Amino acid sequence: MTDSTAASQVVLLTKLPGTSESPPSLPSGTVSLFADNNWANSRLDLNIDDFGPGSRQTLKSYMLDQATYVAFNLPIGTVMTLMDNIQPVQDGKSVADLSNCGRCVDLVGTGNTESLNLESVNMNDCISSFFWRTVDLNMGAIEMFDDVDFNGGRTTIFLSEWNSGQIYPVNNWWLQDKVSSIRWKSLNDRQKATLFDNSDGTGNEYDNIKGWGNIKEIANLGDDATFNDQMSSFRWDGITPEKEIIAPFNIVLGNVSSSSGLTSVISGTNSSSLAQPVTVTLTNSDAQTLTITTLDQQVQGITSTQTLSESAGVPGEDSASTTWAIALSYTYTQSTTKTTTETTTIALAISQTVNAPPETSYTATLLVNIGKIPPKIYKTTAQRWYKVAVTGGMVDPSNNNLYLRVEPVSVSITGSLASSTTVNIVSTPLTKS
Known part of the structure; x- marks a missing residue:
């Protein structure tokens, strides 16, 4: 086991599908939405300093459900989640709970300007709201994809936002019963997780998500694990020493x-x-x-x-x-x-x-x-x-x-x-x- 850093962890996460042309250079803390599949037309700039962390915000009307290209430059450890629906945080839930938020995509800061083609993650003309926060990347993450081979829509579960040993239903999340591939390269070898068929943690399950060993991803949950389009809840646990x-x-x-x-x-x-x-x-x-x-x-x-x-x-x-x-x-x-x-x-x-x-x-x-x-x-x-x-x-x-x-x-x-x-x-x- 070696000491990890946020910088070493972020490179283990799957890079978002970028654009064919390089994005415009942005100052740190900025996310820019573009209405068309180029960097020339209607644009909305979002600076995280203008919005409180963990607070869901609605886009300006001219960019509601209009964005196709995204450019972002976020500090390492900062994550902005773009959401399909305008959905306040539900009582008793954390901002990371994506119930009724529709399709979502996480922009994970790398310290550099990055690009995203929303068409590649099935979110073209979908973005209506967003929120940002600082995430402890050293706690690891589980990446979930709508399609096989790590394609299509995706959601990242950052373990630092969820207590260990507790079952969390994903009822009303877009990814419920849609997950077809998963990746967990950033988990350390004192962590494991289980996906469940039912929202209460019962039924069929996939429990081979673990930080040790050689398997760090499943490209096809149907062929490789008989668990395609079944996930309705999850739990993660720390592996404690005897x-x-x-x-x-x-x-x-x-x-x-x-x-x-x-x-x-x-x-x-x-x-x-x-x-x-x-x-x-x-x-x-x-x-x-x-x-x-x-x-x-x-x-x-x-x-x-x-x-x-x-x-x-x-x-x-x-x-x-x-x-x-x-x-x-x-x-x-x-x-x-x-x-x-x-x-x-x-x-x-x-x-x-x-x-x-x-x-x-x-x-x-x-x-x-x-x-x-x-x-x-x-x-x-x-x-x-x-x-x-x-x-x-x-x-x-x-x-x-x-x-x-x-x-x-x-x-x-x-x-x-x-x-x-x-x-x-x-x-x-x-x-x-």
Whole structure:
């Protein structure tokens, strides 16, 4: 398993059928509709900055059901869906639910100007409305086509817009009982999906949509799967590890530019003729907080533990850095609440020992700087064991012949932690009587 990016994911999606002539160059964030099969006649420009994300909009009257050519330049991760019908979002539904929207086509941003011939996707003179949004392409997508060999009308199901483990009916979608070919090249090998004949997830099904293995498309659902023109609902699921060990990692903090200080002071008298150790302790219950966000979208819950593994100050010298050891634990069980971010308050207890000179009165001061940690991505690895033969997995006889794979783990961390400590002592010789 390798880290993917939105840029690497978008090239795995099927390119829309373009036009014979190159489209006019467009600025980023622009979609242009043209009434004829050329770039010269009636035109409507749509800029995403002029419309809120996830809000369905109606075209201006002169372009209603008139468009034949489309040119678009959208940022990677931005998707605009062109719709046949003028249909508000239904109560309780997401904007991605295409019920009663008629024929639709998704314009997936590549960062470059692209073209689309609407005649090739059976949508000539059909466009009446549209909406745009930002999609997490790293979650993968399933592309569905009206015709065999990935032709005709098409709809893309972006998994980030649908909860895992839940059956979604496509009643009143244009593609209901029309899907003849499918493609899922952008799924990662910890995902699978199932298409169902009935809207409640019953009846005949096609359940070989999975991120691992060699099959990433079906060109003819009739010949290859006996499932042509049957899809009425779908569900996707994350493949969760049977066992997981995430390697701990360290956060090393020195003098952070944005910080505040806590102090503890102890005073006393050393009447002896020998230096005596003096311990200064500082405790605080709420100065330290840490927010950790996992970048793994299949995680349902995250917990962490933090241990201050080093803290040492040298009297009278520059303060020493602190090292925090971070251990992570993930949960994958589907629940009504998904938590990919954890914020914890960490109790602070630091003790330092210095020597009080003989025959002196003294004041020992411990200073702990609380540094503001700017958002940063930290990377570690996880050993994960699976029941299925994930790509690169090796059979592990010591763990019931599960498939073991070492995978990258990335988390974003911000907060406030003890970043450095300084201890010093000021002494005054005792007055001899």
